[in-house]
Amino acid sequence: MSERVVGSGAYDKKAPTGLRARIRALALRSEAFRGFSLLSPTLGFMILVLAIPVAILVAFSFWTQVYLDFDKTFTLSNYIAYFQKPIYNKLLWKSIRISGSVTIATVVLAYPMAYFIAFKVKKQKLVWLILITVPFWTSYLLRVFAWKIILGYNGVINSGLGSLGLIKEPLQFLLYNPAAVVITLAHAWAAFAILPIYVSLEKIDRSLLEAATDLGDGPAIRFLRVTLPLSMPGVIAASLLVFIPTVGDYVTPKLVGGTTGIMIGNVIQSMFGKANNWPMGAALSVISMLVITLLVTAFLWFTKRVRKGVA
């Protein structure tokens, strides 16, 4: 390990000419080589469990199921089936609408909380951050299940209101509908929205806020012109971190969604279970991924344009 210090900054700040430039190039190459050899186990593992499986997923989507086996001749029949049966397309867009509502609700509810921790809490930020984060790491299944208990026909709300004498019949509209799915997901993903927004608010240079005040902006205008635009990276990150994973969720719709709250994830899951049509499930996954990617790209492009327009 004799090449240890090379390329660590101080040694090659002068203009790279002749021999020095060549040494520098060599140093960089060896630095990159050492870096990548440290990185290679992780990178190799991620290629094995992420890139290769996704490639196989795409391949499967062009095959067909023959009882328990697969016909591996290339066919577009799964994709044609997607467009012939409107139910698939309808469910995908319903899932996107539900996840979109979840994302908006989660981000809007999280923003004031993140703002509070970033600007108003002075000494015990650590405590607040831990309080916010901890429930997010605990069992997803149980957090979703808790809402089934709360919203159910004989659940917490109905039995609670009933024993208080406020209602005679249990309210039926609480559980097994898209709204129940939205509430449950907005609760389950709360921390994912707060943390990125908090980080971007925390990064804002406080002297910019003082400058805005000195130049005569009131708190509301200052927020709209300085704080909000500067925290947009956090808002965008939060939106993506909530939106993308929730589109494919099948646990929440299954537990609290009922028949009207079914999402695309439930159909994909059934293709690998009762319906036993793996290639169709693979095709639905590929289509969902493509649509999500397109929507996210459009969203990023749009927010970029808006931010440019503001600036």
Added chain:
Amino acid sequence: MSTIAMGRGAPGKRWVNGLAVYAVLYLVFIYVPVLFLPLFSFNDSIYVAFPLKGFTLAWYGKMANSPGLIAALSNSVRVGATVAVISTIFGTLAAKAVTRYRLPGRGATVGFIMLPLVIPGIIMGIALLLLANFVGVKLSLFTIGLGHMLVTVPFAMLVMISRLEGFDKNLEEASLDLGENGWTTFWRVTFPLAIPGLIASLLLTFTISFDEFILAFFLAGTDVTLPIYIWSQLRFPAKLPSVLALGACILAASFVLVTFAEWFRRRGVQVKTTSGV
């Protein structure tokens, strides 16, 4: 609320108070739904409904005597421990590589490793199921572990990056300049400084694996983990109270582990701000 700085004027003060009230309500929204699980696990009734009937520990006794539960629990612990150790090693190596070396294509590489954070779990689960089927590997705890590492490696790497960025690189360089070789520098400088991050990473990745259901559902063979066991019990209304008891235990355990992990991790971040890096 002594921690909250009050505004100067009266309207500002009212506004800050409003925000504080909102923050407390938000915490209630986050915590209360989950607390119904332990509440009803002590309720002396087979129905999960108000009014509460009376205090009992019967459901916990029933839970402890459930066949299959102990097996599922030990499976989850074994998978979680293995996943935690391996993904922390992977995460640490990768974090060291991206924080200590100038790498061409660094952003793209890190982005690729972080991809699982923004892919729906169901798609990763299916893709791995298809890989196992393609290669001819039987579904088992091993395949569940592989699936979990897909999610835990990025988290371990994130935790370790923030820890390694948090302490002064010059400490390592000083050690090297003073004649220590790379290996002793690692053991005597890097490792001790990274310990809080390592502990946080181990605890967090263990908890993620222990609680993970969406991927495990697709990748499980005959041996199941605890969340899959719970899922299979949810179908039987008569078993609901003992599932609640089990859920309460899991929540309590996760809560303690994660609080420790977050404390270690965030303490690391604070070191960063005081050392002026």
